[in-house]
């Protein structure tokens with residue numbers, strides 16, 4: 001059985017991952033901004049022995065440091081890190097003047113610097129696993145070649161940079177025998193995407209779990225929830 005850490009496990013896709021790995025028999029660290037939230041309580045109520053809630057704001061270096069120290073005291077190793085926590089802003093820019101720099105900065109801090117910060121800080125625990133994997137939950141919004149319009153600058157820029165980060169980290173990871181990939185989860189019915197999404201959380205998560213299971217150190221770095229290559 002594996003030790004799995006999921007950031008943003010309070011709701012949406014992250015909560016789906018946490019629940020599915022717990023149902024699988026794994027130990028799951030639910031790294032969340034609020035361990036008292038309903039979503040986390042539900043996981044702890046059902047899987048008290050294997051769900052470890054940890055307070056972590058991925059945009060805050062001190063918070064990540066405290067959470068990592070707590071994890072190191074509780075776990076010997078980490079087999080899978082899922083950098084899932086993410087935020088967006090309404091893609092409502094009509095003109096270049098409408099792009100809000102503060103929004104770009106805040107979204108980048110969570111969606112891009114968050115996964116870097118968390119992966120770097122938890123790498124010592126990952127190194128102790130015999131088959132470590134790092135997953136970045138990316139988006140098709142981060143595909144530069146697929147872009148057809150100028151809206152959604154904060155989110156799209158953050159995910160494109162996350163893809164590049166994943167590619168760069170893949171060289172370091174390969175040298176340490178750690179598999180890494182950026183996965184587009186599909187259009188999933190969550191608070192972020194709304195009720196019109198094509199997939200339920202369960203459908204997206206179960207498909208991504210099969211992709212994660214097969215991840216190797218020499219496979220494609222940017223894929224969708226079915227494991228198909230994504231255009232950069």
Ligand SMILES: NC(=O)c1ccc[n+]([C@@H]2O[C@H](COP(=O)([O-])OP(=O)(O)OC[C@H]3O[C@@H](n4cnc5c(N)ncnc54)[C@H](OP(=O)(O)O)[C@@H]3O)[C@@H](O)[C@H]2O)c1
Nearest residue numbers: 008011012013033057058085086139187188190191192193
């Ligand atoms: N849904 C889709 O169709 C879709 C498509 C492409 C990519 N994605 C990506 O999938 C991931 C999950 O999205 P979702 O749809 O499940 O969104 P969601 O329902 O809005 O959930 C977002 C999660 O991220 C957490 N979070 C936000 N900021 C955080 C921070 N600073 N530190 C720690 N946790 C933080 C939230 O925690 P709180 O409860 O504390 O707010 C929440 O658990 C994101 O990276 C998103 O970009 C989603």
